[in-house]
Amino acid sequence: MTTADPISGVFAALADPTRRAILARLAEGEATVAQLGAPFPISAQAISKHLNVLERAGLIVRTREAQWRRVRIEPAPLRDVAGWVAQYRRLWEERYDALGGYLERLQKEEP
Numbered sequence: 001m002t003t004a005d006p007i008s009g010v011f012a013a014l015a016d017p018t019r020r021a022i023l024a025r026l027a028e029g030e031a032t033v034a035q036l037g038a039p040f041p042i043s044a045q046a047i048s049k050h051l052n053v054l055e056r057a058g059l060i061v062r063t064r065e066a067q068w069r070r071v072r073i074e075p076a077p078l079r080d081v082a083g084w085v086a087q088y089r090r091l092w093e094e095r096y097d098a099l100g101g102y103l104e105r106l107q108k109e110e111p
Contacts, residue, residue, distance in 0.1 A: 006058065007084055010077045013057035018042070019050050023059060023073060030072035033062075 013019055022036050037047035051071065054060045058077045063070050 006077060007081055009057040010059065010081050013053050013059055014081075016050065016053075019054055022047075022050060022054065026060065026071060026073035030070050033069045033071060036071060 014023075018040060021039070025031060025036060025039075033044075033047065033051065036051070037044055040047065051060065051062065055062060059074055060071050061074050063072075
């Protein structure tokens with residue numbers, strides 16, 4: 001999922017609910033691959049594919065200690081996405097404020 005636009009890769013990785021659930025779990029602290037796969041009714045191979053997508057998007061880092069494979073979240077790409085969304089949040093808030101003002105005027109005009 002290497003793209004010229006890293007934010008697109010992050011959004012693509014976050015498009016799947018299983019990957020979002022894995023990230024939510026990792027937000028609580030690092031875990032082994034087995035721990036991450038335990039709540040899901042899918043194969044270890046499927047979990048590995050999800051982890052590959054998250055890793056390519058830069059959202060996780062995998063390490064290996066003896067026989068244990070640990071995974072931790074990498075928050076930097078999420079901060080980048082949050083910054084991108086914040087630009088649009090200001091726009092949405094301005095439009096909602098304008099709509100709120102318009103609706104108030106309409107209510108005052110009603111008999």
